[in-house]
Amino acid sequence: MATKEQTLLKMNASGVVAVIRAPSIDILPELTEALVAGGVVSIEVTMSTPKAIAGIEMLADKLGDKAVIGVGTVIDAGTAADAIRAGAQFVVCPITDKAIIDTVIRQGKVMIPGAYTPTEIINAWTLGGDIIKVFPSTALGPQYFKDILAPLPQLKLTPTGGVDAKNVGEWIKAGAVCVGAGSALVTKDAMVNKDWAGITAKAKAFTDAVKAARA
Numbered sequence: 001m002a003t004k005e006q007t008l009l010k011m012n013a014s015g016v017v018a019v020i021r022a023p024s025i026d027i028l029p030e031l032t033e034a035l036v037a038g039g040v041v042s043i044e045v046t047m048s049t050p051k052a053i054a055g056i057e058m059l060a061d062k063l064g065d066k067a068v069i070g071v072g073t074v075i076d077a078g079t080a081a082d083a084i085r086a087g088a089q090f091v092v093c094p095i096t097d098k099a100i101i102d103t104v105i106r107q108g109k110v111m112i113p114g115a116y117t118p119t120e121i122i123n124a125w126t127l128g129g130d131i132i133k134v135f136p137s138t139a140l141g142p143q144y145f146k147d148i149l150a151p152l153p154q155l156k157l158t159p160t161g162g163v164d165a166k167n168v169g170e171w172i173k174a175g176a177v178c179v180g181a182g183s184a185l186v187t188k189d190a191m192v193n194k195d196w197a198g199i200t201a202k203a204k205a206f207t208d209a210v211k212a213a214r215a
Helices: 004-014 025-037 054-061 079-084 097-106 118-127 140-151 167-173 188-191 194-212
Strands: 014-021 042-046 070-071 091-092 110-112 132-134 157-159 179-181
Touching: 004 014, 004 042, 004 070, 004 110, 014 025, 014 070, 014 194, 025 042, 025 194, 042 054, 042 091, 054 070, 054 079, 070 079, 079 091, 079 097, 097 110, 097 118, 118 132, 132 140, 140 157, 140 167, 157 179, 167 179, 167 194, 179 188, 179 194, 188 194
Parallel strands: 014 042, 014 179, 042 070, 070 091, 091 110, 132 157
Antiparallel strands: none
16 A cells, blocks of 8 residues: 555656546546556546445556545545545545544545635645645636745645646646646546547646646
C-alpha cells in the first residue's frame, strides 16, 4: 500500500486528476486503462457513480499498481471511511468538513477538501488538507490562484470546474499543483460509446499541456 507521500508524488507528477461520473462501474477498468495510457494516473470515482464504493474496490484490486484510485463528491465522514476501506488513496470533497478531514488523516490518506474564498482556503489548509480544491473554479480563472498564492505561497491548490486541455497549462503556470478534469476529459458520449482511444488521446493532450507548462 502506497504511503501518503507516494500518492501525492504520483498525483503531482501527472498533474491531472480524472473526475469520473460513470453511468456504471462496469466500464471503470477499461476507462481507467485508457486514461493511464494517456498519462492520467489519478482516478477520482465520484459518489454520484452508481455503486461507487464497489467500483473503487474493483479498481484498487485490478489496477492499484498502475493508477492512484480515489473517491470524490464526499460529504460525510462515513463515506470517506467506506471508500478508504475499499482502497481509496485520496478523498476529495466539494466542501470543508472537519469530521471528514480528521477521518482521512487518521487513515493516512490524501485529503483534498473544497473551498472558495481565501478564508475558506486557509481554514481547509489549517484543518489538515493536503491539497485544497478550489471549487467551483469555473468563474475564477488562473489569475485567482496567482492572487491567493502571492501572500500564501505555502498552499497547494487544485482547480475543479472549467478546466480543459486549452487552459490547463495556464492553471499550472498560475501555481496549481494539479488540476481536476471531468467532462472536458471524459465525456458522457465517450463513456457510452466506449471510445477508449478518444479518451486516451484527450488524456495525452492534458498531460502534454501540463509538461509544456512546467517546462
